[in-house]
Amino acid sequence: MTLSKFFKTLSALTIGSAIFLAPTLALSQSAPDKEGKAILARQGYMKLVVWEAGPLFGMAKGAMAYDADVAKARAANLKAISQYPVENLFLPGTSNEARPGKTRALASIWKDSAGVANAFKQWRSAIDGVVDAAGNGQSELAAAVGALGKSCGTCHKPFRAKAS
Ligand code: HEC
Incomplete structure (x- = not known):
């Protein structure tokens, strides 16, 4: 191999490995670790809860017209979401401290942990209440959704920091 050919090969290799390594480096700088992923996942879970509960809160408040089919569908989705063991996303080392x-x-x-388990239990049974009430008219829905809203607060108060 001539010297110039050698340098050409060397620079091709360098560029090649730079292209190969760049995404790896970018990934290692920005990707969250296991604890970070668990935090993002449980925050996403809560966003999903709000996405489904939003119209139910809206109908309960009268901000949105009551629609039995919509209420039943959203309540069923909430029930499905509530069956996921979100507790498992609270890994050690993932508090705000x-x-x-x-x-x-x-x-x-x-x-x-007993208090958290109890708060989740209350919340899940409040969702069952919403499922039962969803098709029975606005005032029954409103009462059940009121209880659901309370159950969110019952957990947030002792276990979630205020928004900064
Ligand atoms: C048993 C506890 C518990 C219950 C029940 C609960 N939450 Fe949460 N929620 C939390 C905790 C803890 C956080 C903070 C998660 C974090 O930042 O890692 C949170 C975060 C949130 C967030 C912020 C999500 C984000 O974008 O970071 C919203 C919105 C929320 N909850 C809404 C609700 C609503 C609405 C309900 C009831 C329908 C509810 N939560 C029920 C514990 C609970």
């Missing part, structure tokens, strides 16, 4: 600025999960979650 461990990950400041990334999460609003208070450290109390890991100190009072």
Whole structure:
């Protein structure tokens, strides 16, 4: 191999590996670790809860016309979502003390697991209440959705930091 051919091969290799390595480097800088992914996943889960519950809250408040079919469909979706074991996304090391600025999960979650379990239990039974009431007219729906809203607060108060 001539010297110039050698350098051509060398620079081709360098460019080749740079192209190959660049995405790896970018990934290692921006991708969250396991704990970070769990935080994003549970926040996404809560967003999904709100997405489905939004129209139910709207109908309960009278901000949106009551529609039995829509109410039943949204309630069924909430029920499906509530069957997912979201508790598992609260990994150790994912409180707002461990990950400041990334999460609003208070450290109390890991100190009072019975309290958290109870809050999830209440929330799930409030969703059952919404499923039962959804097709029975606006006022029954409103009462059940009121109980659901309370169950969100019952958990958020002791276990979620206020928005900064
Ligand atoms: C048993 C506990 C619990 C229940 C029940 C609960 N939440 Fe949450 N919620 C949390 C915690 C903890 C966070 C903070 C998660 C984080 O930042 O890592 C949160 C975060 C949220 C967020 C912010 C999500 C984001 O974008 O970061 C919304 C919105 C929310 N909850 C809405 C609701 C609504 C609406 C209900 C009731 C229908 C509800 N939650 C029921 C514990 C609960």
